[in-house]
Amino acid sequence: MDTPSPPSFFNELADDDGEQQEYERIWRLLRQSDKERANTYDVDEEWAQLADRLDLGTAGADDTASDVHPSSRRAQDRPARSPNSSAVARRRRWTQALTVAAVVLCLVGGGVLWWSQPASMTAAVGERTTVALPDGSAVELNGGTTIEYPRGFSSFPLIGSSIREVRLEGEAFFSVVESDRPFRVTTPNARVKVFGTKFNVRTRTQDDTPQTRVAVTAGTVQVSGMTSDAKSVLLDERGETSEVSGGEASPTDPTIADLKYVQAWRDGGFGLAEASLSTILRELEYRFGTSLRLGVPVAKTDTMTLHYGRNARLEDVLRDVCIVQGLTYRETSQGYELVRD
Missing domain, CATH: 2.60.120.1440 (Jelly Rolls)
Incomplete structure (x- = not known):
């Protein structure tokens, strides 16, 4: 059965063609069965080749020690290492990079979504x-x-x-x-x-x-x-x-x-020109935040023009409205109600 091709991240980890070929060789070894690997894989020899590639000579060793065969240096100076530890470390770094990229993409996507609202x-x-x-x-x-x-x-x-x-x-x-x-x-x-x-x-x-x-x-x-x-x-x-x-x-x-009626609210006052009583009460609710109810048919009331300057009081407006309309106002649990005497 053909050996599957190495994963794509091997190509990204390799610095040159030599490294890529070496990674592919190790990949083929890893895909072998335990029995096949025991017959074809020499741990000491593999370590010696890796030590030579990475210049892992013993620190402070003299010229004579440097002539020692690499496999002997590995046995004497280096602990045994798993043959695929380097690949595992690289895979771990690659996974961490992917995690960071995913987090960044989530943050960017969240920012775009927030901006779109x-x-x-x-x-x-x-x-x-x-x-x-x-x-x-x-x-x-x-x-x-x-x-x-x-x-x-x-x-x-x-x-x-x-x-x-x-x-x-x-x-x-x-x-x-x-x-x-x-x-x-x-x-x-x-x-x-x-x-x-x-x-x-x-x-x-x-x-x-x-x-x-x-x-x-x-x-x-x-x-x-x-x-x-x-x-x-x-x-x-x-x-x-x-x-x-x-x-x-x-x-x-x-x-x-007359803009004095249009803009009275900007100074804390209140103004409307030729407005129905229902419109007046509705705007008073927005202006003062109090519920107002008209207890008589709107058809039996007249339009009015009102203007109050800065710091207008709701009770003053209601009093004047009731005088003109022949009504009276009384306090309720929610606000005020205008009724006929």
Whole structure:
């Protein structure tokens, strides 16, 4: 029966053709049966040949000792060694190298997997926070708001994407630095594209209908719906505002809004213009982190315009709302309820 070929790592361990041939010879010996090996393998002779190849003469020996036959030197000066100990040591080193390589590959793969997951930041209800984006832009988050974006604004580690994209749910004020890469905010039902500007985006879902409202403070933004046939509008004047209501709607034509109502939350205040009472209560929940319930039909209430400056108090807002709407509020185990007198 033919002797199997030596394993491939023999070729990698050999420094030259001579060593490779020697390894192949030893491999053939190892493949022999015990009886065959006893007839063909001389331990002393094999050791002598190995000692000659590696120059393993006895340290400090005189000239006369150096003339002693290598096999005698092995018997006198060296302990017996297993004929395949060198191969075992090399195999062990090779196994350790493979283990290290596997660990490195796992670390690299884990790093790539982590990088592929988007970064996410959330401001809990009743809180506000500011996030620094990878390109130097800043985003102020109102309560109950979450943003997501690719780490480093890259499609792959160290490879930048063609656009800086952020996904938003809630309300945020963006201060975007100029760049040759456009900046885009995606909400559940709209897209806002800019290059360098300041603007406010509020996106909420009411009665299963997503609504997005965009107001520009400086620069130019483009607002569009999510469908391919939805039109786009440009907002390039301070205070210009557009809204998208529903999943397949186009943005409304630009109108001018008073920014003090749009940005009151940034200073710790509260403001809404011409809003329904249900919308007011929902935004108060995000702003103050307290549950509010309307105990009367929304149809029997009126729209309102509210503005409170820095350090607004929830009880003050509820008191004023109830005066205008002819309601009263009472404390519950979870927050407040507005009811008719």
